[in-house]
Amino acid sequence: MTPRLGGRLFQQYIVDAFSAIEQTRLWCFRINQTILRNELYSHICDYVRKGDASTSNVGKCVILPARFVGSKRYMQQNFQDALAVCRHVGHPDIFLTMTCNPLWDEIQKMMEFVPGCKTENYPDIISRVFRLKLEQLTNDTTVRYYARTMFDKSGFPLYKHRRQNITINIRNAELDNQWVVPYNRDLLVKYQCHINIEICSHARSLKYLFKYSLKDHDTATVQVTRKKHRRSAENNEECVDEIQAYFDKRYICGAESAYRIFGFPIHHRTFFVERLPFHLPGEQNCTFYANEDLGKVVDREKKRLSKLEAFFLLNSVDADARQYTYDEIPQHYVWNDGERKWNRRKRGMQIGCLSYTHHSSGEVWYLHLLLTKVRGPTSF
Template sequence: MLDDTIGLVKKFRTARDRWENNDILDLKVELKICRAQNGRENHISASDEVAGIMVGSTSNTTPDRDIIIEPKFGKLQRVSYIHPKFMALQYPLLFPNGEDGYHNRIPFTSADLKNLKERDYISMKDYYAYQFQIRQKHSLTPRLGGRLFQQYVVDAFSSIEQTRLWWFRKNQTILRNELYSHICDSVRTGDYSASNVGKGVILPAGFVGSKRYMQQNFQDALAVCREVGHPDIFLTMTTNALWDEIQKMMVFLPGCSPENCPDIISRVFRLKLEQLTNDIKKKSHFGVCVGDKFVSAEIPDPKKDPVGYAAVKGFYDTRTMWTPEYEISLHERYRPRTMFDESGFPMYKRRRQDITVHVRNADLDNQWVVPYNRDLLVKYQCHMNIEICCHARSLKYLFKYYLKGHDTATIHVTGRKKRTTNSNGDEPIDEIDAYFDGRYICGAESAYRIFGFPIHHRTISVERLPFHLPGQKNCTFHSNQPLDKVAEREKDRLSKLEAFFLLCNTDATAQQYTYQEIPKHYVWNDVERKWNQRKRGYQIGRLSYTHHSSGEVWFLRLLLTKVRGPTSFEKLRTVNGICYESFRDACKEYGLLDDDKEWHEVLDQCSSGGLPPQIC
């Protein structure tokens, strides 16, 4: 059949015959347990899913796809992942007619075909989000591929990620970022070219999932907790493939199974997550209750609560893999009441009872129950773990848990000779390759991200407040701009800190606030580069994190958290009418460096916005 429908099949057979007549080196990919630089282990666990592992550029690897064709005349050519035939070449069984896939010149139906602009063409993400919708009278052939369809979903999202990263890498040479004083120094020395200033390969915080993105959101979350207090609960929710909504969708997909439809699973999970959020926020499911009234770590009595017992039994989440070392360390002790350890983590009530649940050829009692909420477990019919957050020490664990970054895997390819690499320790770190290398992507995550569902949400807004020493504000410019023009433009373009000084000069009300408190009462206008009086809404300010060993910048930050209404850098250094030469001297005169007060301040700042390695 394929010979009659796909003209590419004959080409595949030709390539197969060519390789069969040559010696082929068999390669084997092995997953390895390896500890990453951040301390996390890349665990190997049993999982019945299709996933992709993305690698960066090294001497032995390339991030490009190895779909290569050999023309009748000429050298080998690699097929781009934005080529219309890319998916047809990769998945001939899913596209038996060899139909075109995505390319970058597909216009929107509403676009003016006579006057097309760049924004009139759909993106790769929009294309696949459209393709993965279920419509009547549309072909279901790709979905009938089973696990191959999972691979197609993973391949689609990895192509989207590659495209986004390619854009950031391409524009590294277009945009530059450098200190204003360094630009002025270059102008004074007669160097007016911007091509050699501000170079570097970075992955900015605007890229969802990047290290900077996670770190910024982590510090924002801690800033919210500093303002409104620590959270009350920590809740994790896992999809149940047997949800009624998923099973009802299978009626429209004859021959398909839920585990091979990650797009449907991700959409239903998103709906359930929004429903759960609504129950907690608007319907006040937890209300003002505390402790055991909404968190339990015991098995319900099957006679008094048969529904609750059935739910716990059906979604029993054990803490053990039934190996001796796990059995010893992961089960909990019996306790007559709920209490808290020295670190503030709760130790829930687990009474010794005769009630057990039979799981994996074993009878398990209250020692093995993961804390849960009975009503939510019955309503949502899925694994749901709930923990009480009652101490500030548990905050970092909570936020590091869900902002730890994407999953990674370490692979080892055997069957070929290892090449020697000439690594230079002085070479700058490529953040794009660091993000790329070892990225583990499964079907559920791929579908979730293709549909554009957020991976992070916060109801309280946080205004990030950068600061800088005099003349050292960051400037962004294009590589083809003359530096003298950049310096002239940036001279009158105020930073947030400089605009704060100007505000304190012109508005007496602002003089009662510190830099960190300004966003509560004023709104930043990025176009006019000024602070305007806040008329509605609520926002928290957060000073950018700075290491305590960074010298004058750290002492500047310390003063900005203490001094109210400064009108200039000089006013920050002025104490009792005397303007000191350095910010450190001003801090000393304020008494901020007396005895161990400086180090107490360091630890307080690190505890509210830094991680353990940053304290060293």
């Protein structure tokens, strides 16, 4: 008797096991929140000028870092890395999603090993999803006719969809091809399953791969509790607990749990991306320990160059570097984090990716634009 023959009970066991693993990881991040702090250099200087050398009120509250797989920062950074790769090599040719067919020989043979189970009545999630996808071929809304394939104003493809005088009866209704969403006939016939294939001509296609960077996880349950307000002593603003927010909204299925427990990779890439932070003068992020004296933090960070400041210094002493913009530097130079300087690249290749900033950020947004256009700047 192997565990996989336990059916839904085994899936529940897998989910419970991974939930315990993930909860332990979240707990580790929570208990270490007080060890490291992060704040702008200029804000730390303001605290020192006020005579406050304590770090109890400095820095963010409870955060979920980007190294936690599945967090919003993790997804957002991978999405930005994907955009950087596309800017360098171009967009992918196609975007393809595929749903398995429960009538495939491989699945049929697998079901034969389950005692007393018949494929036609087995409530497997693959079967349910496959039937649901097939029903989506007949959409709830009509599809407009197009004499040829074209692109709309947003860059999305509008596929060729000519009128055909062929109807079919579905759910007691006569439907023609105006109700059928675009599909690839050759792929459907060859693989005998539901396949969506789109021309990848827009960055929004990549957002689907990292959709959880734009929305939270599916919520399985809702709990109503008294709202707890944790406010900082300095500005009396509400402190957001990102770990608790992630934990409350987490939805886990059996397949994902098994995949994560066995340590399979969530994302794979063949290009290396160097993430390039940027900042206005004196507003670089500083990381320090919670028990450090702020005066010592200021003295240390004053001598510690950021990647952007080291880029300015490189341009002032290296004539070859002046022909590149900030995001092009990683292709020709390597960042040495110990020495806090850019060294000439001898082998390999990296793509530069400037950190994301919203267009409403003011001067930071304009600095982002300038760094991608101006070559060889030596100062702010």
